[in-house]
Amino acid sequence: MKPFFAGSIWFAASVCLWGCAARNVVPVQMAQPGDEGLDCSALAHELAANEESAARFLHQDKKVEQANTARNVGSVIPGLGLLLVLSTDLSNEEQIKARALVDRDERLRFLVKRKQCTQ
């Protein structure tokens, strides 16, 4: 057990020194080139797809939050705790993508209204 703890501490320290970079997150742009040219059908299609994706991301975000909480609770375990803390995901990828899609939909709804689309 002792070598395991020592090893895990060494590993954690190494990770600390090398750095735990956050994932590169690319949210959807609120306004995009070509938006004005979208017809009612294209707008409705994109709105539906975005809503589905946003719901999926929000669901995934909750799972990440729960996993992070579990890792925090596990941080009290000697040796292993440090590893658990270092594996925490602070990239907020799912939250960022979900919120960006909600704002994108706001923009699309504005266009739907302006183009007087029936649905």
Next chain:
Amino acid sequence: MKQGVKDMILNSKPSNSTMRNGARLAVIAVAAMQLAACATAAKPEAMIATPTASAQPFPQGLQHAMCVRTVTGGQKTNALWVSKVDDQSFQTALTASLGGAGLVAQGSACSFPVDVNLLGLSQPIAGFDMTVTSHVNYKVYDPAGQPLVLATIDAPYTADFSAAFVATERLRLANEGSIRTNITQFMDKLRQAEIKGSAPAVAAAGGN
């Protein structure tokens, strides 16, 4: 481990195992210092974008005509966890940045309200060089309520080891730098805004 420390203190010539234990202790101490210490929230004054003298001027219509109406999506900092940016701090920093450029409307007359959605901060959990990327949506409306600028800005900023020894401090500096860069990029977008005609000012729904 305790024996190793004792040896280090008592013996003038440490043995190999003592040296190893000492090195281990040092690494653990450094790791602990990187992870420990209370997290503090980002400071508004450190997130203010300062205009450069050589920068392109802002459109005339935006001069003394803007206000920050709403800011959403920010998070309060939990001292036991990591540094975050809250709505109020961001609003203060953005208003001060716009004010520094002469864009903030006086009183309640605001022709071009700005709504901000802080999508989130992508942060590292540890590391020598900490890079934080802020993702922010800015919505600027004209007096008729039509969107004038809709910008999604992603701004990375790296705080290196020389910026602060303690990791929580370094992360806060990276947060502040990232938001400052984000606001600077937003102001660059404002410089390129095309305002059609001039319209009477309308009262702002929110404060600045």
